[in-house]
Amino acid sequence: MRRLLTAAAAAAAIGGALAGCATPTPYGPAVSDSRYSFGYRDQRLDADHWRVSFSGNSVTARETVEKYLLYRAAELTVQNGFDWFEATDRQTERHTRYYGYSDPWDYGWGWSPHWRYWGRGGWGPWGGFGGWGGWGSSYMDVQEVSRYEAAAEIVMGRGPAPGDRKVFNAREVMANLGPTLVMPEPKP
Numbered sequence: 001m002r003r004l005l006t007a008a009a010a011a012a013a014i015g016g017a018l019a020g021c022a023t024p025t026p027y028g029p030a031v032s033d034s035r036y037s038f039g040y041r042d043q044r045l046d047a048d049h050w051r052v053s054f055s056g057n058s059v060t061a062r063e064t065v066e067k068y069l070l071y072r073a074a075e076l077t078v079q080n081g082f083d084w085f086e087a088t089d090r091q092t093e094r095h096t097r098y099y100g101y102s103d104p105w106d107y108g109w110g111w112s113p114h115w116r117y118w119g120r121g122g123w124g125p126w127g128g129f130g131g132w133g134g135w136g137s138s139y140m141d142v143q144e145v146s147r148y149e150a151a152a153e154i155v156m157g158r159g160p161a162p163g164d165r166k167v168f169n170a171r172e173v174m175a176n177l178g179p180t181l182v183m184p185e186p187k188p
Contacts, residue, residue: 027181
């Protein structure tokens with residue numbers, strides 16, 4: 001019975017951790033969670049170069065993360081008195097974790113822990129009494145959880161944008177993307 005309660009508590013903890021990320025990361029400065037930091041960060045490198053990043057949680061789409069990165073770059077450009085910016089080094093990374101749990105109530109004639117492994121024929125059962133199969137459930141749910149982080153180094157400029165490079169007009173980016181941003185809920 002003790003094992004059963006321990007397994008149920010573990011499954012509830014995993015479910016609670018995943019439920020804590022039920023809404024996409026809003027646009028705003030980075031806020032730390034228990035393990036990650038979600039939101040934008042920026043660092044001035046010199047007079048007209050910045051490093052900008054945006055990290056989303058597990059329910060923030062890659063497109064949203066990249067959009068928020070561009071908006072932050074435009075916002076910094078305007079705040080520093082510049083007109084346009086160019087992303088000189090831009091990348092988006094996917095961070096993936098896998099969570100596995102079995103149904104602690106599916107115990108048949110006797111409960112024991114079970115795992116699954118990837119073999120030649122696909123996913124197969126392992127665990128229980130005696131190693132392979134054993135009593136009880138031999139299946140485990142595996143959930144893939146991914147989050148995205150976009151980063152860029154930008155160079156800012158004044159005046160007309162150079163025609164030979166891929167540059168963004170900062171005010172146009174803010175006007176076009178601004179209405180699509182999800183802002184954080186105001187704190188009471």
